[in-house]
Amino acid sequence: MGILNALSLFGIYISLFASTFFIYIFLENKKTMTPPELKEWPTVTIAVPAYNDADTVGKTIESLLALDYPKDKLQLMAVENNNSNDGTYDVMKRYEDKGIEVFTIPQGGKGPALNFAITKARGEFFGGLDADSFVEPDALKKIMAHFTSNDIAAVTPALKTYRPKSFLGRIQQVEYMMGIFLRKVFDCLDSIHVTPGPLTIYRKSFFEKYGGYDEHNITEDLEIAMRIQSNDLRIKNAIDANVYAANPETWSPLLKQRVRWYLGFIDNVIKYKHLLHPKYGMLSMYVLPMAFISIFLAVIFSVYSIYRIGLNVVTYPFFISAINFNMVAAAHNWIAQIVHGVPDVKTFLAIPLIIMSVAMLYLAKTYSQEKSHLGIFFILYAVAYIYIFSIWWLMALGYKLVGGKLRFGGTVWDNSVLSYIKRRQNAGN
Amino acid sequence: MREINFGKMISIFAITTLIFLLGFLLARSLTESKLSDLEQTVSDVSLQTASVETEYSLLLENPCNYRGFSRLTASLDALAERLVFNEAQKQSNNDRIESIKQNYFLLETRHWLFIQKLNSECGTNYVPILFFYSDLGDCDICKPQGIVLSAIKDEYPNTMIYSFDTNTDYSLTDTLKEIFNVNSVPSIVIDDKLYAEFLNQDKLEKILEKQDMNSTSSQNNSKSQ
Numbered sequence: 299m300g301i302l303n304a305l306s307l308f309g310i311y312i313s314l315f316a317s318t319f320f321i322y323i324f325l326e327n328k329k330t331m332t333p334p335e336l337k338e339w340p341t342v343t344i345a346v347p348a349y350n351d352a353d354t355v356g357k358t359i360e361s362l363l364a365l366d367y368p369k370d371k372l373q374l375m376a377v378e379n380n381n382s383n384d385g386t387y388d389v390m391k392r393y394e395d396k397g398i399e400v401f402t403i404p405q406g407g408k409g410p411a412l413n414f415a416i417t418k419a420r421g422e423f424f425g426g427l428d429a430d431s432f433v434e435p436d437a438l439k440k441i442m443a444h445f446t447s448n449d450i451a452a453v454t455p456a457l458k459t460y461r462p463k464s465f466l467g468r469i470q471q472v473e474y475m476m477g478i479f480l481r482k483v484f485d486c487l488d489s490i491h492v493t494p495g496p497l498t499i500y501r502k503s504f505f506e507k508y509g510g511y512d513e514h515n516i517t518e519d520l521e522i523a524m525r526i527q528s529n530d531l532r533i534k535n536a537i538d539a540n541v542y543a544a545n546p547e548t549w550s551p552l553l554k555q556r557v558r559w560y561l562g563f564i565d566n567v568i569k570y571k572h573l574l575h576p577k578y579g580m581l582s583m584y585v586l587p588m589a590f591i592s593i594f595l596a597v598i599f600s601v602y603s604i605y606r607i608g609l610n611v612v613t614y615p616f617f618i619s620a621i622n623f624n625m626v627a628a629a630h631n632w633i634a635q636i637v638h639g640v641p642d643v644k645t646f647l648a649i650p651l652i653i654m655s656v657a658m659l660y661l662a663k664t665y666s667q668e669k670s671h672l673g674i675f676f677i678l679y680a681v682a683y684i685y686i687f688s689i690w691w692l693m694a695l696g697y698k699l700v701g702g703k704l705r706f707g708g709t710v711w712d713n714s715v716l717s718y719i720k721r722r723q724n725a726g727n
Numbered sequence: 728m729r730e731i732n733f734g735k736m737i738s739i740f741a742i743t744t745l746i747f748l749l750g751f752l753l754a755r756s757l758t759e760s761k762l763s764d765l766e767q768t769v770s771d772v773s774l775q776t777a778s779v780e781t782e783y784s785l786l787l788e789n790p791c792n793y794r795g796f797s798r799l800t801a802s803l804d805a806l807a808e809r810l811v812f813n814e815a816q817k818q819s820n821n822d823r824i825e826s827i828k829q830n831y832f833l834l835e836t837r838h839w840l841f842i843q844k845l846n847s848e849c850g851t852n853y854v855p856i857l858f859f860y861s862d863l864g865d866c867d868i869c870k871p872q873g874i875v876l877s878a879i880k881d882e883y884p885n886t887m888i889y890s891f892d893t894n895t896d897y898s899l900t901d902t903l904k905e906i907f908n909v910n911s912v913p914s915i916v917i918d919d920k921l922y923a924e925f926l927n928q929d930k931l932e933k934i935l936e937k938q939d940m941n942s943t944s945s946q947n948n949s950k951s952q
Contacts, residue, residue, distance in 0.1 A: 315743040322739055488729060579729025584736075613867070620871040622928040627878035631870075638811040640761055643754040650746050 302602060309595040310647045316588055317654035320483045324661055327486040331537060331665060333443045340442065342423045342499065343373040345415030347408045349707070351429035352384040354544065359393045361432040367439055375399040376429075377415050380406030380708055386429075406708025408495070409513035416505050424502045430544040431496035432460060440539035441499050451504045451531035452523070454481060454490060455497045456666040460542035465678070467547045469686065472659070472672055472679035474545075478537060479662035485535035489581035491573075493523040493533060497541045504531070516706050517562025524570040527581060537665045553693065558706045560694035565713055593691055600688035655680060762823050765809060769830045772802050776837050783841075791849035796841070800887070803838055806831065807890070812862070829897045835889040836899060842887055854883070854938060857916040858890045859909045868925045872913040875928050883935055 344362055348355045355376065362374050376390040376398055390400045403414050412426045423442070427433065437455055444453040456478045459471045484490045493500075498519070508525060515521040526533055546552035567573075567586070574582045621627055659676060662668070672679075697704065701714040779799045783790050810831060812824050845851045858876055860869040876888050891900045893912055903909070907916045915922045917934055926934070 311743065311747055314746055315739065318743050318746070319736075319739045322735075322742075576731070577729065579731050581729075583731050617871050620868065620925065620927055621874050621878065624874070624878050624928065627874050627881075630877065631874045634808055635811050638761075638809045640758045641754065643751055646754045647747065647750040650750070 305595075305598065306644060307647075309599060310644060310651065312588075312591060312595065313651055314647065314654075316592070317651065317658065319584075320480065321654060321657055321661070323483050323486050324479065324658075327482075328665075331482070332440075333446055336439055336443050339368050339371045340423055340445070341371045341373065341421040342367070342425070342438065342442065343375065343415070343419035343421035343502070344425050344427055344438075344497070345412060345419070346374075346376045346427050346429050347411030347415070348376060348378050348382065348386050348390065348429035349380050349406065349411075350382045350384045350386060352382070352386045352389050355386055355429040356389050356392070358427060358429050358432055359390070359398055361434075362427065363393070363396055363398075364435050365433065365438050366435045367442075369397070372438075373399070373420050375401065375415050375418065377411040378402040379408075379411040380404070407513060408707065409511040409515070409518045409709070412518075413510040413513065416502070416510050419502060422502055423499050424505065425497050425499040426495060427497050427541075428495050428543060430460075432542045433497055434540040434542075437497060437536075437539040437541055438499070441497070441536045444534040444536050445499075445501070447532075449530075449532050450501070450534050451526045451529075452493050452498055452500045453534045453536055454485075454493050455539040455541040456481075456535075456537050457494050457496060458540055458542050458666070458668070459545045462545065462547070464547040466549065466552055467545060468672075468675040469679050469683060470545050470552075471670075472676055473683065475659055475662045475666075475668065475672065476655075478666050479658045481535045482537045482662075482665070484585060485533070487580040487585060488532055489527075489579070489585040490533040490535060491523050491527060491581065491585070492517075492520045493526070494541075494543075495519045496543050497539075514709065515562065515566070516558050516709050516711050517566065520559075520562050520566050521569070524566050524573060527578065528570050528573055537662075538667055540666060553690065554706075556690035557694045557697060557704075558711075560691055561697060561704075561711060561713070564694070564698050596684050597688045597691055600685050601692075604685070652680065758820060762820060762827065765827050766823070768806050768809065769827055769834070772799075772806050772834055773830065775799050775802055776834055776841075780837070780841060791845075796845065799838070803834060806834075807888075825895065828892060828895055829899075832891055832895065832897060832900055835891070836903070839887070839889050852885055852939075854886045854917065854935065856886055856888050857903065857907065858888060859893050859904065859912055859914040859916075860890060861893050861912040863894050866912045869913050872915075872925055875926065875931060876915075878928060879931050879935070882932075886935065 346355065346358055346362070351358075359374070359376060365372065374397060376393070378387040378390060378401070381402075381404060387400070387402055390398065394400050399418070401414065401418070403411060405411075408426070408428075415426070416424055423445070433455075441453045441455055444450065457474060458478070459467060459474050462468050462471045481490060481492075495518075500522075504526065508529060511518045512521045523533060546555055574586060576582055618625075618628070656676070659672065663672075698714055700716045702712070702717070704711040776799060779795050782795055783793055786793050810827070839855050839857070842851075842853045842855055846853055856876065856879075858872070860866060860873065862869065873890065876890075880886050880888050891903060893900065893904065893909065907914075907919070907921050909916075909921065909923070911923050913925060915926055915931075918938055922934075
């Protein structure tokens with residue numbers, strides 16, 4: 299009990315420190331958050347990779363056509379891959395006369411489609427937009443305004459969920475809002491380590507010098523961000539450039555998405571472990587270590603509290619039958635505990651933590667010009683997210699240790715510790 | 728080589744530590760004020776007990792008409808409900824809690840002795856129940872037993888519950904344990920009979936009904952004699 303108590307106090311301290319730090323950094327940089335408007339309009343290529351996205355790709359392309367950016371400076375393409383069988387290519391073709399360049403490649407996966415698009419790109423800058431994502435008309439010009447120096451290799455947008463409906467969708471909406479806040483803070487710390495698929499814009503010269511998307515990587519957006527960081531280039535964030543992505547609304551596809559993200563995170567941290575050297579500044583000394591610590595603490599906390607809740611659930615029937623189902627007496631005792639007992643020190647420390655979370659959400663909402671109300675879903679997020687997050691991480695860690703082959707779209711993952719050992723043994727034989 | 732602003736880190740470290748300490752101080756001061764309040768109540772009830780005992784002795788003519796006793800019982804009951812000590816309190820001030828508990832056990836014992844006197848001298852039919860428990864985490868069924876006893880008290884207004892923590896380092900509780908041969912928790916003593924087991928509401932009701940019948944029949948016997 300002593301160790302757990304100390305660990306939970308440590309967890310609270312770390313969370314308090316991280317929240318204070320992030321809010322401080324955000325507020326310190328709020329004046330420089332929006333750069334001056336663009337005076338010159340560089341040429342930009344945006345490609346939409348699509349596979350069986352007939353339902354949404356039309357809307358994605360239309361949102362690109364509505365971009366407030368000079369048409370002669372904007373090259374738009376759609377690349378159908380892996381022989382979609384739902385008419386994706388036909389939908390794309392309808393936009394050809396509006397200036398969309400339409401291609402089809404036999405190979406599967408987002409990485410190959412984007413790499414193909416890079417070979418056809420005429421722009422000085424290049425970005426992809428998933429075929430189920432939509433952009434606000436002013437997003438691109440806001441992003442481009444952040445390319446203020448030559449060492450900036452990429453600029454990320456503010457990624458939001460598109461019209462969430464279910465409980466899970468709404469929880470993700472709050473999660474993405476927190477993500478918007480954090481990505482801006484990481485920008486201020488030169489520590490962005492994920493450049494989201496939808497509408498991150500890259501300097502095309504980066505691809506020419508350091509290669510295109512890693513086609514075998516299950517999280518190519520994470521890989522490319524770490525590659526940018528490891529080449530000592532910078533990634534900025536346009537907090538008010540809104541891009542909307544359709545998110546999984548049910549358990550199973552969401553779990554698959556998160557297992558992919560987290561396995562990708564583990565694999566890429568291993569691949570780019572040299573980023574943990576102090577020469578990479580706050581990324582190595584603060585942001586990445588803090589990510590590891592928070593994952594560790596969240597998993598420990600969730601497992602322990604689920605164990606405690608489970609124990610109560612098991613013993614509660616006995617308790618209730620012992621008092622002859624006298625719920626009035628049980629409630630009376632419970633109220634006396636609350637009224638006459640003293641709250642734990644952890645309860646007192648949870649109050650500033652909650653205030654800070656609300657502050658982070660408020661800042662993200664204000665600066666990304668979000669209008670929807672999150673209210674009750676923020677409370678649900680605050681209560682449930684840590685458990686959901688821990689389940690995803692435990693699944694990912696389980697796969698990383700002993701998992702077999704996994705297929706994500708066109709990419710196959712077979713990188714567990716167990717498969718590695720087996721491969722080594724087979725090579726030895 | 729990118730910049731790491733250690734000065735900023737240290738100042739945020741200081742702010743965090745300040746918030747953290749503030750949380751601790753707040754929790755501690757709340758505990759302190761609750762304990763002081765309890766101590767004051769214990770001392771009030773103690774004074775009340777002494778005065779009831781004295782007034783009773785003074786009324787030589789017709790002491791059984793004295794009504795101050797029920798007020799004392801109400802005060803003691805109210806005090807009992809407030810004696811909820813949780814981990815947070817224990818961690819910050821165990822010695823003071825121990826002293827409050829000892830004073831409370833002393834008040835309970837005096838009340839119990841007084842009630843026995845009333846029963847024998849004035850023919851009242853209060854049913855004292857002594858409840859021995861432990862709150863060291865070694866007795867999962869002590870809490871439900873306490874709830875059952877509270878429910879019983881609501882149902883049978885003549886019952887008086889006296890709870891004693893067996894882990895208190897206090898000679899009074901040791902003596903009580905010795906008198907009734909209490910070796911385990913939860914243990915309940917009703918009418919000098921020890922029940923060293925968990926008694927659910929049904930069992931307790933049966934014991935009390937039997938007790939009631941006995942006292943009625945003994946009263947009838949005494950009348951017929």
